Amino acid sequence: MLEIQNLVKKYGKFTAVDGLSLTVNDGEIFGFVGPNGAGKTTTMKIMAGLLSSTSGNVLINGVDVTAHPRKLREKIGYMPDFFGVYDNLKVDEYMDFYAGTYHIPYSERETIINNLLELVDLSHKKDAYVDTLSRGMKQRLCLARSLIHDPDILILDEPASGLDPRARVEMKEVLKQLKTLGKTIIISSHILPELAELCTVIGIIDKGKIAAYGTVAQIMQQLTQKRIIKIKVMGNMDQLITILKEQPNVHEIIEKVDEVEIEYDGDDHSLAYLLKNMVQQDIPIISFSEKEGNLEEIFMQITEGGESDHD
Numbered sequence: 001m002l003e004i005q006n007l008v009k010k011y012g013k014f015t016a017v018d019g020l021s022l023t024v025n026d027g028e029i030f031g032f033v034g035p036n037g038a039g040k041t042t043t044m045k046i047m048a049g050l051l052s053s054t055s056g057n058v059l060i061n062g063v064d065v066t067a068h069p070r071k072l073r074e075k076i077g078y079m080p081d082f083f084g085v086y087d088n089l090k091v092d093e094y095m096d097f098y099a100g101t102y103h104i105p106y107s108e109r110e111t112i113i114n115n116l117l118e119l120v121d122l123s124h125k126k127d128a129y130v131d132t133l134s135r136g137m138k139q140r141l142c143l144a145r146s147l148i149h150d151p152d153i154l155i156l157d158e159p160a161s162g163l164d165p166r167a168r169v170e171m172k173e174v175l176k177q178l179k180t181l182g183k184t185i186i187i188s189s190h191i192l193p194e195l196a197e198l199c200t201v202i203g204i205i206d207k208g209k210i211a212a213y214g215t216v217a218q219i220m221q222q223l224t225q226k227r228i229i230k231i232k233v234m235g236n237m238d239q240l241i242t243i244l245k246e247q248p249n250v251h252e253i254i255e256k257v258d259e260v261e262i263e264y265d266g267d268d269h270s271l272a273y274l275l276k277n278m279v280q281q282d283i284p285i286i287s288f289s290e291k292e293g294n295l296e297e298i299f300m301q302i303t304e305g306g307e308s309d310h311d
């Protein structure tokens with residue numbers, strides 16, 4: 001279990017992380033979402049032992065490792081949001097270099113490197129020069145490198161940024177595989193829908209603070225109190241609207257081009273009754289459904305949109 005308690009990071013007078021606390025349980029994929037400049041990279045670097053905090057604590061399995069960045073680095077694999085330039089270095093040499101930085105014995109390196117390259121689907125590129133790889137391949141190589149010392153916890157800073165749709169899917173597949181291996185994963189993005197299907201828990205960060213926390217469904221529930229029902233009928237909508245106006249639980253009726261949206265505050269029981277009522281009155285209904293919360297809208301609502309330029 002990874003815990004962050006009351007984390008503060010100041011760059012001079014500027015507070016980039018402002019009393020942030022969160023817990024990530026073992027085996028979880030935690031999505032760390034926030035607009036540009038919200039403080040994701042800063043928090044993740046502190047979690048990975050690569051940056052010192054101004055105050056606050058980082059605990060792994062209840063043990064405070066704030067003052068022991070080396071211990072943190074042993075337990076955590078970190079994938080930065082920026083892939084450097086590696087002139088004249090082949091894929092296996094690159095991996096070997098990182099194996100060396102973790103003092104992995106020579107006798108074990110070949111097996112570890114081969115297994116990791118297979119995991120990220122780069123075995124066929126073992127002898128290729130790193131700089132010739134596609135962006136998606138470089139990201140996967142970077143992920144393989146962060147796993148070189150078999151850490152339990154992985155911190156991945158925007159691993160899918162700048163990737164085309166196919167490369168994103170490939171990256172997601174690798175991450176799903178890592179989850180099945182029991183790794184705890186913390187992954188950041190400035191795009192909430194991108195993380196929604198992958199993550200068990202989401203933390204939305206804004207201006208250095210956690211603005212919302214929970215499963216995607218819980219976050220949606222906290223923010224969308226109103227039920228919106230969409231009704232589509234064949235032909236003219238006048239009769240439908242007349243009936244809807246008589247319903248006590250219908251608050252607002254919005255006429256769209258080919259459907260009607262209503263704001264509804266009744267329960268499922270009364271909603272089923274409303275549908276039955278309309279069918280009995282011969283309204284030719286084609287579809288009747290509840291509008292799902294739009295993740296993008298929710299994200300904008302929580303973070304007030306735009307860049308996080310806190311002071």
Ligand SMILES: Nc1ncnc2c1ncn2[C@@H]1O[C@H](COP(=O)(O)OP(=O)(O)OP(=O)(O)O)[C@@H](O)[C@H]1O
Nearest residue numbers: 011014016034035036037038039040041042043190
């Ligand atoms: N070394 C630094 N010196 C001064 N300010 C910094 C430094 N590093 C980051 N900041 C500022 O701290 C704030 C948080 O930056 P951080 O990189 O953690 O945000 P982020 O959420 O990762 O953003 P992005 O999605 O753009 O990477 C930003 O306003 C940034 O300009």
